[in-house]
């Protein structure tokens with residue numbers, strides 16, 4: 001590392017935080033991204049801004065073996081940011097480029113920091129709703145995972161939190177709210193839930209339904225299908241969140257209907273696809289359950305219901321407002337798997353569409369059921385984007 005507090009210290013290399021860079025890339029500000037990871041890492045997991053970003057890929061070892069040739073590949077006169085896995089080798093490249101007269105900045109923490117970064121987006125509610133509550137979609141951009149914070153009357157409920165639980169605590173505090181309950185839509189297979197740790201830290205109820213065949217090894221406050229959870233009251237306003245059992249993606253999958261309008265679907269229904277029912281080795285049985293959920297259990301909900309999922313396939317699914325969401329009637333019309341006329345056709349469609357399972361999914365499920373794991377292992381398992389949708393169509397995202 002170049003940082004040193006001593007008198008003869010080399011000045012620290014210029015850096016940029018993911019949280020500062022990503023909005024600028026989203027706006028298409030013409031920044032050049034120099035990715036110095038190896039070919040496999042570069043292909044496997046990319047930064048995905050909302051506008052295409054010009055990227056030059058020159059692996060770190062090329063810079064070492066052929067310094068001049070590699071430097072010549074970096075255009076001059078551009079604003080350059082350098083990316084690697086953890087921000088270490090990119091820092092050395094920033095140094096090297098600086099010596100060659102090319103100013104650049106190191107993306108602090110590299111892809112690891114990108115994978116952790118959480119971007120809160122306020123869901124635009126109708127005026128009468130805004131007076132009673134706030135709904136925040138927290139976009140974990142690097143993994144395309146979505147969690148939610150609902151705030152009403154000085155209280156907050158957190159749904160599907162990532163494991164960076166301090167972030168949710170800080171965010172609720174900033175909103176002047178106390179987190180009173182933590183909910184998970186299901187036992188996640190692509191990332192480790194922060195739900196149990198957040199609830200334990202705060203001493204508040206935690207809910208997840210594992211479903212048949214799964215043994216939860218952590219305390220849960222059960223919620224029944226149809227039950228209403230009240231939120232708020234301290235400041236004279238409150239809203240209800242209705243629990244809707246929506247099995248299929250997993251046997252215990254649950255959706256939460258916020259104030260009768262905003263349906264947090266977890267991995268049951270996405271804006272361009274449906275959740276994959278194959279991760280338990282029961283694609284037939286779970287697929288039929290998912291078909292029943294989509295066609296029957298959600299059938300009574302009005303078309304104007306807004307679906308807010310736990311994942312998305314690519315930045316194209318982020319709306320102009322910055323939110324990943326869709327109207328239920330539109331999704332009934334446009335999501336390909338929703339067009340299946342029978343359970344058999346549906347199971348065939350999802351079976352044909354599923355990709356490779358998420359990396360280390362079996363280990364992640366075990367941790368989310370309550371098995372211990374080291375921080376190091378979890379960080380390794382969580383690398384890369386989610387693969388939770390049944391269809392791969394939009395997964396490229398850009």
Ligand SMILES: [Fe+2]
Nearest residue numbers: 188189267388
């Ligand atoms: Fe999932």
